[in-house]
Amino acid sequence: MWTDMCLALRIAREAAEVADRAFAEGVAEVRHKADGSEVTAADLAVEDLVRQRLAELLPDDGVHGEERPERRGTSGRRWLVDPISGTADFVHGRPSYSVDLALEGALAVSVMPSLGITIAAGRGMGCRVFRGRHEEVARVSTQDSLDHARVCLHGKRKPVLGRGVVVDGSLSVLRLVTGGVDAVIAAGAGLDEFDLACLPVLVEEAGGRVTAAGDDVVLASNGPLHDALLGLVARPGVEPGTPGS
Known part of the structure; x- marks a missing residue:
């Protein structure tokens, strides 16, 4: 390797x-x-x-x-x-x-x-x-409070979270793997395997998690916040899966 x-x-x-x-x-x-x-x-x-x-x-x-x-x-x-x-x-x-x-x-x-x-x-x-x-x-943050979570949103169909703090989305993957933000959500048409080629390995090896939450919605987080955020962005009836699977 x-x-x-x-x-x-x-x-x-x-x-x-x-x-x-x-x-x-x-x-x-x-x-x-x-x-x-x-x-x-x-x-x-x-x-x-x-x-x-x-x-x-x-x-x-x-x-x-x-x-x-x-x-x-x-x-x-x-x-x-x-x-x-x-x-x-x-x-x-x-x-x-x-x-x-x-x-x-x-x-x-x-x-x-x-x-x-x-x-x-x-x-x-x-x-x-x-x-x-x-x-x-590179290590992700240890933030476990959803109300204080710093979240970057990308795409044409940004979800309304209701909790957390939406922050500037520039350099979001770099900031996620180094603890500068706690989660990144990409939503909207156009996501493909090239957009997701590096994301799972980079985030997971920094201690985080990545999940495809329905069609064209990808959540990457520090880990402790993942399930709670997934509950906010996953659509009913859609089984979350791993990007690229």
């Missing part, structure tokens, strides 16, 4: 340099896909680089990216690539976008090149945050 983690970090960081250069230069062209989401030339360049490196180093592994057709492998392993997670932020000059790479169900790397931050986690390895040369172990 350590070999895979080192490789994933190297590839994701190299790809993130491509995204960072494009971000610094400004986005020249944006087009909209069939689902209405934005895509840029940088998305394609980043994914192509990741695919090339994986093909060179792990030719038997499958690769599924957001912008290109899936390449099926023979090893039983599959990499998921979200070349620029937060394309809207990228397009509008906000540095909180990331380059995400995950070995499905096993490890996850999220690089925010314009902020100089990387989050990485592997099953049984814990979660770590790198800020330049500084490395820290």
